[in-house]
Amino acid sequence: MRPVISLTTDFGTTDHFVGTMKGVIAKICPDANVIDITHDIPAYNVLEGALSIWPAWRYFPALTIHVLVVDPGVGSERRPILARIGGHYFIAPDNGVLTFLLDDIERTGPPPDLHELTTPAYRLGTQSVTFHGRDVFAPAAAHLANQIACGNADLSSFGPRIKDPVRLQLEKPTRGPDGVVTGTILKVDRFGNLLTNLQAADVADLQDQRFALNLESNRITRLLKNYMAGKPGEPFAIFGSSCVLEIALNRGNAAKQLGASPGDTFTLTSDA
């Protein structure tokens, strides 16, 4: 079995950081199949890191090790952790980057198995206090990959169990007494689609042309099933591939046209 390791970081691709992590992995586990999710998480933006792995991980093979390094607290007391969730492994600083995964899993299954990474043998001996991607997270992933390839993954060999992982304090959608939902834009994707904090379960009753979503002076009333169905220049709502309600434009950039950005709020009235 060829172990798979995915990488999601805010290291960018202009420096040596990601390449160095991959060198460390190749040294410890030469057979690992290392797959980049993205390294362009905005610097220190834990929320965007959490949003990137969330829609992706289920599409990877079982037992994939997902390494997440968006780590503004490197060198502080924050713990490096290893989690087994949904038959996959996650290695990350304990800063909330696993929030969506933990929320999903705890709704539907047994509590995840979480460990702090403390075992010195699974770190680089030369470890610095500035680059834990290289010195802590990459070696832990590669050693776990070796364990998985041998069929004997043992999370407790990495450090003691923990039960209180940090969660992001997310802006949850609110529903007023009049049924009006207030939501927030979380992220803009590559195509200018606006990702909101509304999940399908939050707006289960949403139907095309039976709602009004108000974002600044824009009023959106269409819920479409694919981007091509949108009329030129007309923004619409859609459940895309990112697990949340998006505001989008057919072949256009909704963020630019609507002048919207992360943190902006909107209201949504059903049965409008």
Added chain:
Amino acid sequence: MRPVISLTTDFGTTDHFVGTMKGVIAKICPDANVIDITHDIPAYNVLEGALSIWPAWRYFPALTIHVLVVDPGVGSERRPILARIGGHYFIAPDNGVLTFLLDDIERTGPPPDLHELTTPAYRLGTQSVTFHGRDVFAPAAAHLANQIACGNADLSSFGPRIKDPVRLQLEKPTRGPDGVVTGTILKVDRFGNLLTNLQAADVADLQDQRFALNLESNRITRLLKNYMAGKPGEPFAIFGSSCVLEIALNRGNAAKQLGASPGDTFTLTSDA
């Protein structure tokens, strides 16, 4: 035999899209060697997608599977297709992204074998109408890679044969009665080189200092064999690695210096 899959998309590298496609491939064909060509095709720009794979594919191993996802029509009636061309495989939406390859091959060989991707077993069961890169193109590539690894690639297992692939309506160079050729800038590359729509066959008689290429107020009369031969600040013409005539600067950015961009036209007079 380790199957090779190349990826060319307009998905960018800031979101999870490309990583998710690679996760899908790893799940179906763990041994595949997945190679990125580029994911930075400008959003929805089918022409630039076509220009990216064209100079690259012949340098890959025989039987490589090239996946091209620049797909403004995702979710519409446009067909997903699989082609065997020149001993390689191409998987893409049927929107013209294979135009240059088809033109080349049809000039020199038998018509390519083209199939629509319709077989449900070679798609993800959970398929959406927004992300065919993940749900249609990546799984098709991975299943074909498995067939290739077993030595039994069977294109007809993916869907029915088609004979009328979509072509881009390209601005072809024109030659006036006075012999003056009018060409168009198609693309600016990373170094600022201007890629034109003139191929070697279009200007077979071009010789250094025996022509004049007029682009706005600039007059170019040198045809050089390498970038270093250019004098500082002097733009010149060159057949580079992109299969077309380029306008370039030694250690400079021709696009910036000349203020030129895709869509601009120029005239070329031979024997000037």
Added chain:
Amino acid sequence: MRPVISLTTDFGTTDHFVGTMKGVIAKICPDANVIDITHDIPAYNVLEGALSIWPAWRYFPALTIHVLVVDPGVGSERRPILARIGGHYFIAPDNGVLTFLLDDIERTGPPPDLHELTTPAYRLGTQSVTFHGRDVFAPAAAHLANQIACGNADLSSFGPRIKDPVRLQLEKPTRGPDGVVTGTILKVDRFGNLLTNLQAADVADLQDQRFALNLESNRITRLLKNYMAGKPGEPFAIFGSSCVLEIALNRGNAAKQLGASPGDTFTLTSDA
């Protein structure tokens, strides 16, 4: 043994260049594990190429082949070279991109084994004078990878030995009669950290709050061990993961806040 090849170039990731190099490698050495360090070296910037591989290479497995293509002189008389340094291999144009490695090694060990790449069988037959990444450097790396996989790497099979590799003329830090050191900013990294030309050996006596670093109107007196230890908005000095003294900000962008960029100089007074 699965051979490892790292790639560092200024080719960017928007064109086909890097993908084409990887296709060439896959054709010659299908088993190679190809790892990107970065392709976003600023165009023609040999110094930044040299700075990228320097802190990375030791973290790769022994016998890794590091390919460096920042090559403003492609097509000129500059030699393509292959070096064995510290148990790793380096393939690059002979333009100084190996300067830091050569300096390090010559301080501590035997002179490195350097060869010019001249053997026609280890180049592509179709070689151009514009794209040696594809036609010279990638095939050399892949043929060497095959030799390494067979346990018979033979540098002399690639071409004759050379002894006079080109070095970058670097701005070295200077120390005045008053003990004041003048240093230079070499590079800004992804996080805005300012990488200087001071190595640990240059300022072995540096101690927190026992020095003053003056960069324009900014005075920096803290030497910290990790980024988190910095107070909000307060720039500090740190030995990070890039082998040199950096000027940094905790969760901030030092380059932007200080308005500093490569080439700027600063003074450093110890025992201030």
